[in-house]
Amino acid sequence: MRVLGIESSCDETAVAIVNEKRERIVELVLSQLKEHRPFGGVVPEIAARSHLTQLDRLIGQALEQAGLAANDIDAIAATAGPGLIGGVLVGVTMGKAMALALGRPFLAINHLEGHALSARLDPGVGFPFLLLLVSGGHCQLLRVDGVGRYRRLGTTVDDAAGEAFDKGAKLLGLGYPGGPAIEQAARRAAEAGLDPKRYGLPRPMLGRPGCDFSFSGLKTALRQRAEELAVEGRLPERERDGLALALQEAIAAVLADRTANALDLVAATGGGLTALVVAGGVAANGRIRQALDEVARAKGLPLVAPPLGLCTDNAAMIAWAGIERLQSGQAHADGDGLDFAARPRWPLDPTAPRAAGAGVKA
Structure with missing residues:
Protein backbone atom coordinates (compact mmCIF):
# COMPACT_ATOMS: atom_id res chain seq x y z
CA MET A 1 0.00 0.00 0.00
CA ALA A 119 5.18 8.75 16.75
CA ARG A 120 3.76 5.47 15.45
CA LEU A 121 5.40 6.10 12.09
CA ASP A 122 8.81 6.78 13.61
CA PRO A 123 10.02 5.53 16.03
CA GLY A 124 6.85 3.51 16.63
CA VAL A 125 4.78 3.29 19.82
CA GLY A 126 1.86 1.17 20.93
CA PHE A 127 -1.54 2.22 22.21
CA PRO A 128 -2.56 3.64 24.62
CA PHE A 129 -0.29 6.63 25.21
CA LEU A 130 -0.55 10.14 26.60
CA LEU A 131 0.01 12.79 23.96
CA LEU A 132 1.17 16.35 24.52
CA LEU A 133 0.32 18.06 21.25
CA VAL A 134 2.10 21.39 21.29
CA SER A 135 2.45 23.71 18.31
CA GLY A 136 1.86 27.26 17.13
CA GLY A 137 -1.90 26.86 17.14
CA HIS A 138 -2.60 24.01 19.55
CA CYS A 139 -1.66 22.99 23.07
CA GLN A 140 -3.51 19.90 24.28
CA LEU A 141 -3.09 16.80 26.40
CA LEU A 142 -4.90 13.73 25.07
CA ARG A 143 -5.15 10.10 25.99
CA VAL A 144 -4.78 8.16 22.72
CA ASP A 145 -6.41 4.74 22.96
CA GLY A 146 -6.37 3.96 19.23
CA VAL A 147 -6.96 5.40 15.80
CA GLY A 148 -9.91 7.76 16.10
CA ARG A 149 -10.09 7.24 19.89
CA TYR A 150 -8.93 10.41 21.63
CA ARG A 151 -9.91 11.80 25.02
CA ARG A 152 -8.81 15.34 25.72
CA LEU A 153 -7.62 15.94 29.27
CA GLY A 154 -6.52 19.54 28.95
CA THR A 155 -6.18 22.42 26.51
CA THR A 156 -5.11 26.04 26.48
CA VAL A 157 -7.56 28.60 27.83
CA ASP A 158 -6.06 31.30 25.60
CA ASP A 159 -2.87 31.01 23.53
CA ALA A 160 -0.75 28.05 22.50
CA ALA A 161 2.85 27.55 23.60
CA GLY A 162 4.10 27.90 20.04
CA GLU A 163 2.35 31.25 19.74
CA ALA A 164 4.07 32.37 22.94
CA PHE A 165 7.42 31.47 21.36
CA ASP A 166 6.61 33.28 18.10
CA LYS A 167 5.18 36.40 19.71
CA GLY A 168 7.97 36.43 22.29
CA ALA A 169 10.62 36.28 19.59
CA LYS A 170 8.94 39.10 17.68
CA LEU A 171 8.73 41.22 20.82
CA LEU A 172 12.41 40.65 21.59
CA GLY A 173 13.46 41.39 18.01
CA LEU A 174 14.72 37.87 17.39
CA GLY A 175 12.88 37.35 14.11
CA TYR A 176 10.75 34.60 12.62
CA PRO A 177 10.25 31.67 13.10
CA GLY A 178 10.23 32.33 16.82
CA GLY A 179 10.78 28.87 18.31
CA PRO A 180 14.30 28.24 16.95
CA ALA A 181 15.24 31.90 17.53
CA ILE A 182 14.22 31.73 21.21
CA GLU A 183 16.07 28.44 21.68
CA GLN A 184 19.28 29.83 20.18
CA ALA A 185 19.12 33.00 22.28
CA ALA A 186 18.38 30.95 25.40
CA ARG A 187 21.40 28.78 24.70
CA ARG A 188 23.62 31.87 24.51
CA ALA A 189 22.21 33.13 27.79
CA ALA A 190 22.77 29.81 29.52
CA GLU A 191 26.35 29.65 28.25
CA ALA A 192 26.88 33.18 29.61
CA GLY A 193 25.68 32.01 33.02
CA LEU A 194 22.53 34.15 33.14
CA ASP A 195 19.91 33.20 35.75
CA PRO A 196 16.39 32.96 34.24
CA LYS A 197 14.84 33.53 37.69
CA ARG A 198 16.30 37.05 37.71
CA TYR A 199 13.70 38.16 35.17
CA GLY A 200 10.71 37.19 37.28
CA LEU A 201 8.52 35.85 34.49
CA PRO A 202 5.37 34.08 35.74
CA ARG A 203 4.59 30.43 35.15
CA PRO A 204 0.82 30.46 34.55
CA MET A 205 -1.24 27.59 36.02
CA LEU A 206 1.87 26.04 37.62
CA GLY A 207 0.89 23.97 40.64
CA ARG A 208 -2.85 24.27 40.06
CA PRO A 209 -5.15 21.26 39.76
CA GLY A 210 -6.13 20.13 36.28
CA CYS A 211 -4.40 19.90 32.93
CA ASP A 212 -5.25 23.18 31.18
CA PHE A 213 -2.68 25.73 29.98
CA SER A 214 -2.47 29.51 29.74
CA PHE A 215 0.22 31.60 28.06
CA SER A 216 -1.26 35.04 27.34
CA GLY A 217 -0.21 36.45 30.73
CA LEU A 218 3.32 35.21 30.18
CA LYS A 219 3.53 37.16 26.93
CA THR A 220 2.29 40.31 28.67
CA ALA A 221 4.86 39.91 31.45
CA LEU A 222 7.62 39.44 28.88
CA ARG A 223 6.67 42.69 27.15
CA GLN A 224 6.63 44.57 30.46
CA ARG A 225 10.05 43.24 31.52
CA ALA A 226 11.52 44.06 28.10
CA GLU A 227 10.28 47.64 28.43
CA GLU A 228 11.75 47.93 31.95
CA LEU A 229 15.16 46.65 30.82
CA ALA A 230 15.38 48.75 27.66
CA VAL A 231 18.05 51.44 27.55
CA GLU A 232 17.02 54.48 25.50
CA GLY A 233 14.34 52.41 23.84
CA ARG A 234 16.64 49.50 22.96
CA LEU A 235 16.92 46.18 24.72
CA PRO A 236 20.58 45.22 25.35
CA GLU A 237 21.56 41.97 23.68
CA ARG A 238 22.48 40.35 26.99
CA GLU A 239 19.09 41.16 28.48
CA ARG A 240 17.34 40.05 25.30
CA ASP A 241 18.98 36.64 25.49
CA GLY A 242 18.28 36.43 29.22
CA LEU A 243 14.59 37.09 28.64
CA ALA A 244 14.55 34.42 25.94
CA LEU A 245 16.01 31.96 28.43
CA ALA A 246 13.45 32.96 31.07
CA LEU A 247 10.61 32.57 28.56
CA GLN A 248 11.78 29.14 27.47
CA GLU A 249 12.20 27.99 31.08
CA ALA A 250 8.72 29.23 31.98
CA ILE A 251 7.09 27.44 29.05
CA ALA A 252 9.02 24.22 29.73
CA ALA A 253 8.05 24.30 33.42
CA VAL A 254 4.36 24.84 32.64
CA LEU A 255 4.26 22.08 30.02
CA ALA A 256 5.99 19.66 32.40
CA ASP A 257 3.70 20.52 35.31
CA ARG A 258 0.46 20.13 33.37
CA THR A 259 1.69 16.92 31.75
CA ALA A 260 2.54 15.46 35.16
CA ASN A 261 -1.00 16.23 36.27
CA ALA A 262 -2.38 14.46 33.21
CA LEU A 263 -0.27 11.38 33.89
CA ASP A 264 -1.51 11.32 37.48
CA LEU A 265 -5.11 11.62 36.23
CA VAL A 266 -4.65 8.69 33.84
CA ALA A 267 -2.99 6.61 36.56
CA ALA A 268 -5.94 7.27 38.88
CA THR A 269 -8.37 6.00 36.24
CA GLY A 270 -6.63 2.80 35.29
CA GLY A 271 -3.30 3.81 33.76
CA GLY A 272 -1.88 1.25 31.38
CA LEU A 273 0.02 3.75 29.22
CA THR A 274 2.91 2.64 27.05
CA ALA A 275 4.60 6.05 26.81
CA LEU A 276 4.41 9.81 27.04
CA VAL A 277 4.46 11.17 23.50
CA VAL A 278 5.20 14.77 22.54
CA ALA A 279 4.40 15.93 19.01
CA GLY A 280 3.96 19.18 17.10
CA GLY A 281 6.38 21.94 16.16
CA VAL A 282 7.27 22.89 19.74
CA ALA A 283 8.34 19.27 20.34
CA ALA A 284 11.51 20.15 18.43
CA ASN A 285 12.69 22.31 21.35
CA GLY A 286 15.47 20.51 23.20
CA ARG A 287 14.82 22.10 26.60
CA ILE A 288 11.16 21.11 26.47
CA ARG A 289 12.08 17.55 25.56
CA GLN A 290 14.45 17.49 28.53
CA ALA A 291 11.77 18.73 30.94
CA LEU A 292 9.24 16.20 29.65
CA ASP A 293 11.76 13.38 29.80
CA GLU A 294 12.25 14.13 33.50
CA VAL A 295 8.48 13.94 34.05
CA ALA A 296 8.17 10.68 32.10
CA ARG A 297 11.05 9.05 34.00
CA ALA A 298 9.52 10.07 37.31
CA LYS A 299 6.30 8.33 36.27
CA GLY A 300 8.09 5.21 35.00
CA LEU A 301 7.38 5.85 31.32
CA PRO A 302 9.55 6.47 28.27
CA LEU A 303 9.33 9.80 26.47
CA VAL A 304 8.72 9.22 22.78
CA ALA A 305 9.18 12.07 20.30
CA PRO A 306 9.14 11.83 16.52
CA PRO A 307 12.26 12.90 14.60
CA LEU A 308 12.49 16.65 14.17
CA GLY A 329 -11.27 0.21 9.47
CA GLN A 330 -11.68 3.89 10.37
CA ALA A 331 -12.04 4.71 6.67
CA HIS A 332 -14.16 3.06 4.01
CA ALA A 333 -12.30 1.19 1.30
CA ASP A 334 -13.48 3.81 -1.19
CA GLY A 335 -12.39 6.72 1.02
CA ASP A 336 -14.22 9.65 2.55
CA GLY A 337 -16.03 10.83 -0.55
CA LEU A 338 -15.44 13.82 -2.76
CA ASP A 339 -18.11 15.82 -0.94
CA PHE A 340 -16.04 16.02 2.27
CA ALA A 341 -15.81 19.69 3.27
CA ALA A 342 -12.58 21.31 4.47
CA ARG A 343 -12.76 22.50 8.07
CA PRO A 344 -11.00 25.46 9.71
CA ARG A 345 -11.62 23.82 13.12
CA TRP A 346 -11.78 20.08 13.78
CA PRO A 347 -11.27 18.83 17.36
CA LEU A 348 -9.86 15.38 17.92
CA ASP A 349 -12.22 14.92 20.84
CA PRO A 350 -15.51 16.57 19.83
CA THR A 351 -17.09 15.59 23.16
CA ALA A 352 -14.61 17.57 25.26
CA PRO A 353 -15.91 20.86 26.67
CA ARG A 354 -14.02 24.02 25.73
CA ALA A 355 -11.80 25.22 28.57
CA ALA A 356 -13.07 28.34 30.35
CA GLY A 357 -11.95 31.38 28.40
CA ALA A 358 -10.56 29.29 25.55
CA GLY A 359 -10.18 30.90 22.14
CA VAL A 360 -10.84 29.29 18.78
CA LYS A 361 -7.38 27.70 18.68
CA ALA A 362 -8.15 25.46 21.63
Whole structure:
Protein backbone atom coordinates (compact mmCIF):
# COMPACT_ATOMS: atom_id res chain seq x y z
CA MET A 1 0.00 0.00 0.00
CA ARG A 2 1.41 3.36 -1.08
CA VAL A 3 -0.36 6.50 0.08
CA LEU A 4 0.44 9.98 -1.17
CA GLY A 5 0.02 12.61 1.55
CA ILE A 6 -0.62 16.33 1.06
CA GLU A 7 -0.17 18.92 3.81
CA SER A 8 -1.09 22.59 3.30
CA SER A 9 -2.72 23.71 6.54
CA CYS A 10 -0.33 26.56 7.32
CA ASP A 11 2.89 27.79 5.73
CA GLU A 12 4.55 24.58 4.52
CA THR A 13 3.62 22.95 1.24
CA ALA A 14 4.43 19.28 1.75
CA VAL A 15 4.05 16.05 -0.19
CA ALA A 16 5.12 12.54 0.85
CA ILE A 17 4.66 8.94 -0.18
CA VAL A 18 4.56 6.36 2.63
CA ASN A 19 3.82 2.63 2.65
CA GLU A 20 2.35 0.29 5.27
CA LYS A 21 5.84 -0.88 6.27
CA ARG A 22 6.49 2.62 7.72
CA GLU A 23 8.86 3.39 4.86
CA ARG A 24 8.89 7.05 3.94
CA ILE A 25 9.55 6.60 0.25
CA VAL A 26 9.83 10.31 -0.45
CA GLU A 27 9.28 13.44 1.65
CA LEU A 28 9.25 16.97 0.28
CA VAL A 29 8.60 20.16 2.24
CA LEU A 30 8.63 23.60 0.66
CA SER A 31 9.04 26.32 3.26
CA GLN A 32 7.50 29.77 2.96
CA LEU A 33 9.74 31.46 5.53
CA LYS A 34 11.01 34.09 3.12
CA GLU A 35 7.50 35.13 2.14
CA HIS A 36 6.27 35.54 5.72
CA ARG A 37 9.40 36.76 7.53
CA PRO A 38 8.85 40.45 6.66
CA PHE A 39 5.48 40.28 8.45
CA GLY A 40 6.75 38.47 11.55
CA GLY A 41 4.19 35.70 11.13
CA VAL A 42 2.09 33.74 8.66
CA VAL A 43 -0.15 35.75 6.32
CA PRO A 44 -3.03 33.41 5.31
CA GLU A 45 -3.55 34.84 1.82
CA ILE A 46 0.16 34.62 0.97
CA ALA A 47 0.27 31.06 2.29
CA ALA A 48 -2.72 29.94 0.22
CA ARG A 49 -1.38 31.48 -2.98
CA SER A 50 1.99 29.81 -2.46
CA HIS A 51 0.33 26.42 -1.97
CA LEU A 52 -1.69 26.96 -5.13
CA THR A 53 1.45 27.85 -7.11
CA GLN A 54 3.71 25.07 -5.83
CA LEU A 55 1.63 22.00 -4.98
CA ASP A 56 1.20 20.55 -8.47
CA ARG A 57 4.93 20.82 -9.19
CA LEU A 58 5.80 19.30 -5.80
CA ILE A 59 3.57 16.26 -6.40
CA GLY A 60 5.21 15.66 -9.76
CA GLN A 61 8.64 15.96 -8.18
CA ALA A 62 7.70 13.48 -5.44
CA LEU A 63 6.52 10.88 -7.95
CA GLU A 64 9.64 11.35 -10.03
CA GLN A 65 11.98 10.98 -7.05
CA ALA A 66 10.12 7.86 -5.91
CA GLY A 67 10.32 6.36 -9.41
CA LEU A 68 6.56 5.90 -9.45
CA ALA A 69 3.77 6.71 -11.84
CA ALA A 70 0.59 8.30 -10.52
CA ASN A 71 -1.23 4.99 -11.07
CA ASP A 72 1.17 3.31 -8.61
CA ILE A 73 -0.42 5.28 -5.75
CA ASP A 74 -3.14 3.38 -3.85
CA ALA A 75 -4.80 6.30 -2.03
CA ILE A 76 -4.57 10.07 -1.63
CA ALA A 77 -4.58 11.55 1.89
CA ALA A 78 -4.84 15.30 2.39
CA THR A 79 -5.09 17.52 5.44
CA ALA A 80 -8.75 18.59 5.53
CA GLY A 81 -8.47 20.69 8.70
CA PRO A 82 -7.96 22.27 11.09
CA GLY A 83 -5.86 25.12 9.73
CA LEU A 84 -5.88 28.24 7.60
CA ILE A 85 -8.89 27.47 5.46
CA GLY A 86 -7.46 28.90 2.22
CA GLY A 87 -4.45 26.60 2.35
CA VAL A 88 -6.53 23.63 3.49
CA LEU A 89 -8.85 24.10 0.52
CA VAL A 90 -5.91 24.04 -1.90
CA GLY A 91 -4.67 20.70 -0.57
CA VAL A 92 -8.12 19.13 -0.33
CA THR A 93 -9.06 20.19 -3.85
CA MET A 94 -5.83 18.79 -5.26
CA GLY A 95 -6.29 15.53 -3.34
CA LYS A 96 -9.86 15.12 -4.57
CA ALA A 97 -8.86 15.86 -8.15
CA MET A 98 -6.11 13.24 -8.08
CA ALA A 99 -8.39 10.68 -6.46
CA LEU A 100 -11.09 11.27 -9.06
CA ALA A 101 -8.67 11.14 -11.99
CA LEU A 102 -6.93 8.00 -10.77
CA GLY A 103 -9.97 6.20 -9.39
CA ARG A 104 -8.36 5.98 -5.96
CA PRO A 105 -9.75 6.58 -2.45
CA PHE A 106 -9.58 10.13 -1.08
CA LEU A 107 -8.81 10.31 2.66
CA ALA A 108 -9.64 13.51 4.53
CA ILE A 109 -7.16 13.65 7.40
CA ASN A 110 -7.35 15.68 10.59
CA HIS A 111 -4.05 17.55 10.85
CA LEU A 112 -4.02 16.94 14.62
CA GLU A 113 -4.46 13.21 14.07
CA GLY A 114 -1.44 13.33 11.80
CA HIS A 115 0.60 14.74 14.68
CA ALA A 116 -0.98 12.30 17.13
CA LEU A 117 0.00 9.25 15.07
CA SER A 118 3.40 10.54 13.90
CA ALA A 119 5.18 8.75 16.75
CA ARG A 120 3.76 5.47 15.45
CA LEU A 121 5.40 6.10 12.09
CA ASP A 122 8.81 6.78 13.61
CA PRO A 123 10.02 5.53 16.03
CA GLY A 124 6.85 3.51 16.63
CA VAL A 125 4.78 3.29 19.82
CA GLY A 126 1.86 1.17 20.93
CA PHE A 127 -1.54 2.22 22.21
CA PRO A 128 -2.56 3.64 24.62
CA PHE A 129 -0.29 6.63 25.21
CA LEU A 130 -0.55 10.14 26.60
CA LEU A 131 0.01 12.79 23.96
CA LEU A 132 1.17 16.35 24.52
CA LEU A 133 0.32 18.06 21.25
CA VAL A 134 2.10 21.39 21.29
CA SER A 135 2.45 23.71 18.31
CA GLY A 136 1.86 27.26 17.13
CA GLY A 137 -1.90 26.86 17.14
CA HIS A 138 -2.60 24.01 19.55
CA CYS A 139 -1.66 22.99 23.07
CA GLN A 140 -3.51 19.90 24.28
CA LEU A 141 -3.09 16.80 26.40
CA LEU A 142 -4.90 13.73 25.07
CA ARG A 143 -5.15 10.10 25.99
CA VAL A 144 -4.78 8.16 22.72
CA ASP A 145 -6.41 4.74 22.96
CA GLY A 146 -6.37 3.96 19.23
CA VAL A 147 -6.96 5.40 15.80
CA GLY A 148 -9.91 7.76 16.10
CA ARG A 149 -10.09 7.24 19.89
CA TYR A 150 -8.93 10.41 21.63
CA ARG A 151 -9.91 11.80 25.02
CA ARG A 152 -8.81 15.34 25.72
CA LEU A 153 -7.62 15.94 29.27
CA GLY A 154 -6.52 19.54 28.95
CA THR A 155 -6.18 22.42 26.51
CA THR A 156 -5.11 26.04 26.48
CA VAL A 157 -7.56 28.60 27.83
CA ASP A 158 -6.06 31.30 25.60
CA ASP A 159 -2.87 31.01 23.53
CA ALA A 160 -0.75 28.05 22.50
CA ALA A 161 2.85 27.55 23.60
CA GLY A 162 4.10 27.90 20.04
CA GLU A 163 2.35 31.25 19.74
CA ALA A 164 4.07 32.37 22.94
CA PHE A 165 7.42 31.47 21.36
CA ASP A 166 6.61 33.28 18.10
CA LYS A 167 5.18 36.40 19.71
CA GLY A 168 7.97 36.43 22.29
CA ALA A 169 10.62 36.28 19.59
CA LYS A 170 8.94 39.10 17.68
CA LEU A 171 8.73 41.22 20.82
CA LEU A 172 12.41 40.65 21.59
CA GLY A 173 13.46 41.39 18.01
CA LEU A 174 14.72 37.87 17.39
CA GLY A 175 12.88 37.35 14.11
CA TYR A 176 10.75 34.60 12.62
CA PRO A 177 10.25 31.67 13.10
CA GLY A 178 10.23 32.33 16.82
CA GLY A 179 10.78 28.87 18.31
CA PRO A 180 14.30 28.24 16.95
CA ALA A 181 15.24 31.90 17.53
CA ILE A 182 14.22 31.73 21.21
CA GLU A 183 16.07 28.44 21.68
CA GLN A 184 19.28 29.83 20.18
CA ALA A 185 19.12 33.00 22.28
CA ALA A 186 18.38 30.95 25.40
CA ARG A 187 21.40 28.78 24.70
CA ARG A 188 23.62 31.87 24.51
CA ALA A 189 22.21 33.13 27.79
CA ALA A 190 22.77 29.81 29.52
CA GLU A 191 26.35 29.65 28.25
CA ALA A 192 26.88 33.18 29.61
CA GLY A 193 25.68 32.01 33.02
CA LEU A 194 22.53 34.15 33.14
CA ASP A 195 19.91 33.20 35.75
CA PRO A 196 16.39 32.96 34.24
CA LYS A 197 14.84 33.53 37.69
CA ARG A 198 16.30 37.05 37.71
CA TYR A 199 13.70 38.16 35.17
CA GLY A 200 10.71 37.19 37.28
CA LEU A 201 8.52 35.85 34.49
CA PRO A 202 5.37 34.08 35.74
CA ARG A 203 4.59 30.43 35.15
CA PRO A 204 0.82 30.46 34.55
CA MET A 205 -1.24 27.59 36.02
CA LEU A 206 1.87 26.04 37.62
CA GLY A 207 0.89 23.97 40.64
CA ARG A 208 -2.85 24.27 40.06
CA PRO A 209 -5.15 21.26 39.76
CA GLY A 210 -6.13 20.13 36.28
CA CYS A 211 -4.40 19.90 32.93
CA ASP A 212 -5.25 23.18 31.18
CA PHE A 213 -2.68 25.73 29.98
CA SER A 214 -2.47 29.51 29.74
CA PHE A 215 0.22 31.60 28.06
CA SER A 216 -1.26 35.04 27.34
CA GLY A 217 -0.21 36.45 30.73
CA LEU A 218 3.32 35.21 30.18
CA LYS A 219 3.53 37.16 26.93
CA THR A 220 2.29 40.31 28.67
CA ALA A 221 4.86 39.91 31.45
CA LEU A 222 7.62 39.44 28.88
CA ARG A 223 6.67 42.69 27.15
CA GLN A 224 6.63 44.57 30.46
CA ARG A 225 10.05 43.24 31.52
CA ALA A 226 11.52 44.06 28.10
CA GLU A 227 10.28 47.64 28.43
CA GLU A 228 11.75 47.93 31.95
CA LEU A 229 15.16 46.65 30.82
CA ALA A 230 15.38 48.75 27.66
CA VAL A 231 18.05 51.44 27.55
CA GLU A 232 17.02 54.48 25.50
CA GLY A 233 14.34 52.41 23.84
CA ARG A 234 16.64 49.50 22.96
CA LEU A 235 16.92 46.18 24.72
CA PRO A 236 20.58 45.22 25.35
CA GLU A 237 21.56 41.97 23.68
CA ARG A 238 22.48 40.35 26.99
CA GLU A 239 19.09 41.16 28.48
CA ARG A 240 17.34 40.05 25.30
CA ASP A 241 18.98 36.64 25.49
CA GLY A 242 18.28 36.43 29.22
CA LEU A 243 14.59 37.09 28.64
CA ALA A 244 14.55 34.42 25.94
CA LEU A 245 16.01 31.96 28.43
CA ALA A 246 13.45 32.96 31.07
CA LEU A 247 10.61 32.57 28.56
CA GLN A 248 11.78 29.14 27.47
CA GLU A 249 12.20 27.99 31.08
CA ALA A 250 8.72 29.23 31.98
CA ILE A 251 7.09 27.44 29.05
CA ALA A 252 9.02 24.22 29.73
CA ALA A 253 8.05 24.30 33.42
CA VAL A 254 4.36 24.84 32.64
CA LEU A 255 4.26 22.08 30.02
CA ALA A 256 5.99 19.66 32.40
CA ASP A 257 3.70 20.52 35.31
CA ARG A 258 0.46 20.13 33.37
CA THR A 259 1.69 16.92 31.75
CA ALA A 260 2.54 15.46 35.16
CA ASN A 261 -1.00 16.23 36.27
CA ALA A 262 -2.38 14.46 33.21
CA LEU A 263 -0.27 11.38 33.89
CA ASP A 264 -1.51 11.32 37.48
CA LEU A 265 -5.11 11.62 36.23
CA VAL A 266 -4.65 8.69 33.84
CA ALA A 267 -2.99 6.61 36.56
CA ALA A 268 -5.94 7.27 38.88
CA THR A 269 -8.37 6.00 36.24
CA GLY A 270 -6.63 2.80 35.29
CA GLY A 271 -3.30 3.81 33.76
CA GLY A 272 -1.88 1.25 31.38
CA LEU A 273 0.02 3.75 29.22
CA THR A 274 2.91 2.64 27.05
CA ALA A 275 4.60 6.05 26.81
CA LEU A 276 4.41 9.81 27.04
CA VAL A 277 4.46 11.17 23.50
CA VAL A 278 5.20 14.77 22.54
CA ALA A 279 4.40 15.93 19.01
CA GLY A 280 3.96 19.18 17.10
CA GLY A 281 6.38 21.94 16.16
CA VAL A 282 7.27 22.89 19.74
CA ALA A 283 8.34 19.27 20.34
CA ALA A 284 11.51 20.15 18.43
CA ASN A 285 12.69 22.31 21.35
CA GLY A 286 15.47 20.51 23.20
CA ARG A 287 14.82 22.10 26.60
CA ILE A 288 11.16 21.11 26.47
CA ARG A 289 12.08 17.55 25.56
CA GLN A 290 14.45 17.49 28.53
CA ALA A 291 11.77 18.73 30.94
CA LEU A 292 9.24 16.20 29.65
CA ASP A 293 11.76 13.38 29.80
CA GLU A 294 12.25 14.13 33.50
CA VAL A 295 8.48 13.94 34.05
CA ALA A 296 8.17 10.68 32.10
CA ARG A 297 11.05 9.05 34.00
CA ALA A 298 9.52 10.07 37.31
CA LYS A 299 6.30 8.33 36.27
CA GLY A 300 8.09 5.21 35.00
CA LEU A 301 7.38 5.85 31.32
CA PRO A 302 9.55 6.47 28.27
CA LEU A 303 9.33 9.80 26.47
CA VAL A 304 8.72 9.22 22.78
CA ALA A 305 9.18 12.07 20.30
CA PRO A 306 9.14 11.83 16.52
CA PRO A 307 12.26 12.90 14.60
CA LEU A 308 12.49 16.65 14.17
CA GLY A 309 11.24 16.47 10.58
CA LEU A 310 8.03 14.82 11.77
CA CYS A 311 7.46 17.39 14.54
CA THR A 312 6.90 20.32 12.23
CA ASP A 313 4.13 20.23 9.61
CA ASN A 314 4.83 17.49 7.07
CA ALA A 315 2.99 15.23 4.66
CA ALA A 316 4.49 11.92 5.83
CA MET A 317 2.38 12.02 8.98
CA ILE A 318 -0.71 12.73 6.86
CA ALA A 319 -0.02 9.77 4.58
CA TRP A 320 0.65 7.55 7.61
CA ALA A 321 -2.58 8.65 9.29
CA GLY A 322 -4.35 7.61 6.10
CA ILE A 323 -2.73 4.18 6.25
CA GLU A 324 -3.63 3.80 9.95
CA ARG A 325 -7.25 4.69 9.22
CA LEU A 326 -7.47 2.23 6.34
CA GLN A 327 -5.86 -0.59 8.32
CA SER A 328 -8.02 0.00 11.40
CA GLY A 329 -11.27 0.21 9.47
CA GLN A 330 -11.68 3.89 10.37
CA ALA A 331 -12.04 4.71 6.67
CA HIS A 332 -14.16 3.06 4.01
CA ALA A 333 -12.30 1.19 1.30
CA ASP A 334 -13.48 3.81 -1.19
CA GLY A 335 -12.39 6.72 1.02
CA ASP A 336 -14.22 9.65 2.55
CA GLY A 337 -16.03 10.83 -0.55
CA LEU A 338 -15.44 13.82 -2.76
CA ASP A 339 -18.11 15.82 -0.94
CA PHE A 340 -16.04 16.02 2.27
CA ALA A 341 -15.81 19.69 3.27
CA ALA A 342 -12.58 21.31 4.47
CA ARG A 343 -12.76 22.50 8.07
CA PRO A 344 -11.00 25.46 9.71
CA ARG A 345 -11.62 23.82 13.12
CA TRP A 346 -11.78 20.08 13.78
CA PRO A 347 -11.27 18.83 17.36
CA LEU A 348 -9.86 15.38 17.92
CA ASP A 349 -12.22 14.92 20.84
CA PRO A 350 -15.51 16.57 19.83
CA THR A 351 -17.09 15.59 23.16
CA ALA A 352 -14.61 17.57 25.26
CA PRO A 353 -15.91 20.86 26.67
CA ARG A 354 -14.02 24.02 25.73
CA ALA A 355 -11.80 25.22 28.57
CA ALA A 356 -13.07 28.34 30.35
CA GLY A 357 -11.95 31.38 28.40
CA ALA A 358 -10.56 29.29 25.55
CA GLY A 359 -10.18 30.90 22.14
CA VAL A 360 -10.84 29.29 18.78
CA LYS A 361 -7.38 27.70 18.68
CA ALA A 362 -8.15 25.46 21.63
